[in-house]
Amino acid sequence: MSSFIIEGGCSLKGEITPQGAKNEALQVICATLLTQEEVIIENVPDILDVNNLIALLSDMGAEVKKLDSGSYSFKAEKINLAYTQSKDFMEKSAAMRGSIMIVGPLLARFGEAVVPKPGGDKIGRRRLDTHFNGIMKLGAELIFNEQKQLFTLSAKKLNGQYILLDEASVTGTANLLMAAVLAEGETIIYNAACEPYVEQLSRMLVSMGAKIEGIGSNRLTIHGVSSLSGCRHRLLPDMIEIGSFIGMAAMTASELTIKDSSITHLGIIPESFRRLGIIVEQRGDDLYIPQQDNYTIESFIDGSILTIADAPWPGLTPDLLSVLLVVATKAEGCVLIHQKMFESRLFFVDKLIDMGAQIILCDPHRATVIGMGKRFRLKGMTMTSPDIRAGISLLIAAMSAEGVSTIHNIDQIDRGYQNIDKRLNALGAKIERR
Ligand SMILES: CC(=O)N[C@H]1[C@@H](OP(=O)(O)OP(=O)(O)OC[C@H]2O[C@@H](n3ccc(=O)[nH]c3=O)[C@H](O)[C@@H]2O)O[C@H](CO)[C@@H](O)[C@@H]1O
Numbered sequence: 001m002s003s004f005i006i007e008g009g010c011s012l013k014g015e016i017t018p019q020g021a022k023n024e025a026l027q028v029i030c031a032t033l034l035t036q037e038e039v040i041i042e043n044v045p046d047i048l049d050v051n052n053l054i055a056l057l058s059d060m061g062a063e064v065k066k067l068d069s070g071s072y073s074f075k076a077e078k079i080n081l082a083y084t085q086s087k088d089f090m091e092k093s094a095a096m097r098g099s100i101m102i103v104g105p106l107l108a109r110f111g112e113a114v115v116p117k118p119g120g121d122k123i124g125r126r127r128l129d130t131h132f133n134g135i136m137k138l139g140a141e142l143i144f145n146e147q148k149q150l151f152t153l154s155a156k157k158l159n160g161q162y163i164l165l166d167e168a169s170v171t172g173t174a175n176l177l178m179a180a181v182l183a184e185g186e187t188i189i190y191n192a193a194c195e196p197y198v199e200q201l202s203r204m205l206v207s208m209g210a211k212i213e214g215i216g217s218n219r220l221t222i223h224g225v226s227s228l229s230g231c232r233h234r235l236l237p238d239m240i241e242i243g244s245f246i247g248m249a250a251m252t253a254s255e256l257t258i259k260d261s262s263i264t265h266l267g268i269i270p271e272s273f274r275r276l277g278i279i280v281e282q283r284g285d286d287l288y289i290p291q292q293d294n295y296t297i298e299s300f301i302d303g304s305i306l307t308i309a310d311a312p313w314p315g316l317t318p319d320l321l322s323v324l325l326v327v328a329t330k331a332e333g334c335v336l337i338h339q340k341m342f343e344s345r346l347f348f349v350d351k352l353i354d355m356g357a358q359i360i361l362c363d364p365h366r367a368t369v370i371g372m373g374k375r376f377r378l379k380g381m382t383m384t385s386p387d388i389r390a391g392i393s394l395l396i397a398a399m400s401a402e403g404v405s406t407i408h409n410i411d412q413i414d415r416g417y418q419n420i421d422k423r424l425n426a427l428g429a430k431i432e433r434r
């Protein structure tokens with residue numbers, strides 16, 4: 001396992017271009033399985049999770065070509081379903097969350113799919129009921145082998161249905177959408193997740209010939225078609241990476257321009273950082289963060305302590321709460337961070353507390369941060385990254401800290417951030433990979 005050695009106290013200056021969106025990439029790469037024709041995807045991030053999924057599709061028999069940096073051609077003309085029963089497939093697909101989204105396309109196109117319980121961040125219970133209940137409603141049969149933790153699905157035919165999701169699951173919505181586009185008749189997915197990832201997937205499916213209404217809303221109506229064709233699709237910039245850069249600029253008192261941010265797709269992300277007192281200027285489609293020595297957390301209008309909580313889109317994505325939390329440690333003022341969706345994502349605060357941050361972990365979902373402003377600087381130390389977003393937050397903390405820090409298990413960061421050390425070093429950071 002590699003580590004980062006970070007020399008704290010270096011501020012950054014310059015421009016950075018966000019990578020393509022990880023969570024969109026995982027969806028649309030799975031969608032290439034829906035057609036035997038060629039699909040070209042552009043702006044694909046060079047990150048572990050995405051590279052592993054691309055390798056998995058290739059092992060399944062899809063023809064994958066790298067056209068140039070960030071562009072790939074996929075042609076899933078022949079898929080070796082027998083491979084999906086192999087130990088190799090089980091091990092590889094169990095290593096990431098995104099692999100669960102091969103179920104919808106495989107079932108829709110071939111009438112069968114096998115998938116082990118997927119991996120991804122250990123950030124709490126991550127059930128799959130929304131996926132499987134919806135898929136069964138479309139007519140599939142599910143067998144769960146508890147001992148092997150294996151889900152086997154089969155369906156002679158999928159039939160359109162009204163599906164009211166029990167929760168607006170992001171990957172669940174994507175999976176059902178990909179199954180429904182090739183089902184017979186009309187499917188309505190209500191309480192659908194409507195993150196830009198799902199909107200983008202919907203647009204890509206439409207360009208492949210799918211019939212989808214209500215794109216971008218929480219009620220998707222799909223009229224099944226008998227086959228889909230190839231297309232060309234470009235990923236949006238990664239909104240979580242953009243948020244991470246805003247937080248990083250604030251914590252390291254850096255002047256940063258985040259290029260081509262597709263601001264209309266960021267929802268309330270910029271505003272959430274502004275509520276912590278950070279200046280985030282819109283310049284065309286770039287975000288400009290001026291150098292700020294200090295920033296002050298807002299209170300609610302009635303004077304009470306600000307709460308920042310996650311919520312299904314267009315609410316605040318849970319993937320940025322760890323970054324917002326770390327950024328608050330250096331602000332003036334107080335904020336309650338409420339992570340409603342995941343119950344194990346806040347435990348990394350013990351590392352920030354060891355670095356000197358003033359945080360009360362009220363319970364697994366809530367942490368109160370008492371910002372220390374310029375009165376105290378975090379101290380560098382050795383730590384291990386428990387998950388992708390805690391990982392980037394610890395990196396941000398280490399970059400702003402006094403002295404040298406070491407972060408182990410940086411595979412967790414590489415899972416979602418492309419060449420992060422090189423890109424930040426080019427702006428003035430001092431991060432060594434060992
Ligand atoms: C590969 C991928 O795309 N991963 C993202 C996806 O994961 P993923 O699709 O796995 O997450 P889900 O949207 O299914 O839900 C995540 C968790 O939130 C809870 N939940 C969900 C919806 C809801 O309305 N209320 C609620 O409490 C669920 O019970 C679950 O524990 O969405 C998550 C939630 O945005 C993000 O953190 C992940 O980065």
Ligand SMILES: C=C(OP(=O)(O)O)C(=O)O
Nearest residue numbers: 097098120121319388389
């Ligand atoms: C939780 C995340 O990823 P995954 O769903 O792949 O574990 C994330 O991207 O923050």
